[in-house]
Amino acid sequence: MRHLLQTALDVVQRGERVALATIVYQQGSAPRGAGSQLVANATGLLAGTTGGGLAEGMTIKACASAVQQGKPCVLEFAMNGTLAAQSEMICGGVVRVLVEVFAPDDTLVLAAALRALDAEGCLIVRPYPPQQEGAGCGWTLLFTDDHSLGAALPPEVCHTLTKTGCALREASLLEAAGQAYFVDTCRPAPRMIIAGGGHVSRPTAQIAALAGFTVHVLDDRAEFAAAERFPWAEATKHVPEFTQCFTSYGVREQDFLVIVTRGHLFDESVLAQALQTPAGYIGMIGSKRKREQIYAHLQEQGVSQAALARVTSPIGLAIKAETPEEIAVSIVAQCIAHKRGA
Numbered sequence: 001m002r003h004l005l006q007t008a009l010d011v012v013q014r015g016e017r018v019a020l021a022t023i024v025y026q027q028g029s030a031p032r033g034a035g036s037q038l039v040a041n042a043t044g045l046l047a048g049t050t051g052g053g054l055a056e057g058m059t060i061k062a063c064a065s066a067v068q069q070g071k072p073c074v075l076e077f078a079m080n081g082t083l084a085a086q087s088e089m090i091c092g093g094v095v096r097v098l099v100e101v102f103a104p105d106d107t108l109v110l111a112a113a114l115r116a117l118d119a120e121g122c123l124i125v126r127p128y129p130p131q132q133e134g135a136g137c138g139w140t141l142l143f144t145d146d147h148s149l150g151a152a153l154p155p156e157v158c159h160t161l162t163k164t165g166c167a168l169r170e171a172s173l174l175e176a177a178g179q180a181y182f183v184d185t186c187r188p189a190p191r192m193i194i195a196g197g198g199h200v201s202r203p204t205a206q207i208a209a210l211a212g213f214t215v216h217v218l219d220d221r222a223e224f225a226a227a228e229r230f231p232w233a234e235a236t237k238h239v240p241e242f243t244q245c246f247t248s249y250g251v252r253e254q255d256f257l258v259i260v261t262r263g264h265l266f267d268e269s270v271l272a273q274a275l276q277t278p279a280g281y282i283g284m285i286g287s288k289r290k291r292e293q294i295y296a297h298l299q300e301q302g303v304s305q306a307a308l309a310r311v312t313s314p315i316g317l318a319i320k321a322e323t324p325e326e327i328a329v330s331i332v333a334q335c336i337a338h339k340r341g342a
Contacts, residue, residue: 001186002117007039007047008102009110016041017070017103019063023050024074024128024173024182025096035171035184042067050097059097066099072130072138073099098130098182106137109150113141113186120144121187123165125153128173128182141186157181169341189214190254190339195245195270196261197224197236200285203328204258206232211332213256218245220266242266244273251277256335258315259284268294275307281338283315283331 004020011018023036038048038056040063050056055077062075075097102110116122123142131138141149142162153161160176161183171184192208194201197219205215209232218237219225225238239245242261251257257279259270267284271294274282284291291313298308316330317337336342 001037002114002189004037004039004048005110005114005117009107009114011039011041011046012102012104012107012110015104017067017101018046019066019099019101021050021059021063021075021097021099022171022182022184023095024098024171025094027094033170038063040064040067051095055095059099062097062099066101070101070103072101074129075099098126098128100126100130100137102137106139109137109139109141112149113139116141116143116186117188119188121185123162124184124186125161125165125181126151128180188254190256190335191216191252192256192258192335193218193246193249193251194258194260195219195242195274196259196266197221197229198260198262199324200260200327200331202230203325204260204331205230207328207332208335209233211336213332213335216249219261242269245270246273246277251279253278253280255279256281256338257283258331258335260315264290264294268297271311272298272301272303275303275310281335282311283334284311284313285315285327286313288314 008018008020018039018041021038021040023034026033036050038050038059039046040060042064045060050059059075062073066073077095113122113124125140125142126138136151139150140153142158148158154177157176161174161181164174165183168183168185171182174181174183190213192213192215194205194215194217197217201217205217208215215233216235216237217225217230217233218239220239220241222238225236227236230236257274259267259274261267261270264286267286271284295308312334315334316327317334319330321327321330
């Protein structure tokens with residue numbers, strides 16, 4: 001979402017209009033689900049995707065028209081027949097796409113949404129079908145501290161949508177006071193903190209970054225925590241030793257902790273610290289035998305079985321991965337599954 005918002009903001013700051021197309025409804029099989037987005041202007045696609053193929057091409061044309069006219073619209077595609085054939089996708093589903101227009105007057109609300117991605121996030125709310133008239137995109141940003149920005153909504157609507165929307169994993173259509181609203185979750189990208197900068201960490205960091213995670217890597221060896229070794233990471237950190245390695249991160253429930261150090265003694269130390277955090281995902285590399293040895297030692301030190309149940313070990317989906325790159329795929333795939341509730 002960050003790239004899309006930044007792209008839209010860059011355009012309106014140049015004094016031009018731009019369109020954001022969002023899948024708001026999906027029934028049956030379709031290339032992408034609700035919340036998938038692209039940004040386009042009168043000249044064509046700028047960023048993102050709603051699934052590719054002919055449907056996306058028609059969406060981009062609709063964006064160009066919306067930009068020229070300054071009016072939003074809703075598109076509906078049945079992914080069958082000619083549309084499916086020309087898209088080389090025999091999906092058979094139905095999708096609806098909301099096309100919204102942003103003008104220079106919307107600079108403040110776009111900038112505020114971007115800032116929210118670096119803080120606690122917010123909900124982006126707009127009436128559905130769109131009711132955009134005149135200036136303004138019609139967005140209302142709802143924040144966790146109960147304040148809002150953008151188009152005014154009745155207090156009871158804000159309360160209902162905030163209460164319901166905070167539990168959403170993905171964008172969704174919600175109803176409040178007899179009106180439908182499309183609510184998008186504008187949250188910081190999930191953070192993956194990788195303990196260990198070895199041969200598995202490099203492809204894991206790269207694939208995780210491509211999959212939308214903000215990646216941090218730490219190691220007790222300066223050469224293995226070097227920024228040039230991890231060009232895809234948000235940050236790297238050299239820790240003198242692995243003890244107390246998470247103290248400066250302020251680990252949150254939405255964080256993913258990946259433990260892939262160079263030895264089981266380090267893994268055990270890092271795992272003990274990870275269990276003191278609220279991290280939603282804790283994964284540790286290694287064989288089942290190594291896992292049981294570490295678990296037994298930690299239990300001798302007073303760590304409960306319930307605490308150890310939070311840990312995924314061996315880390316990664318069981319795809320018989322062998323190479324560092326294959327192991328990285330299995331790790332990131334498992335993290336995506338956890339994030340999506342799969």
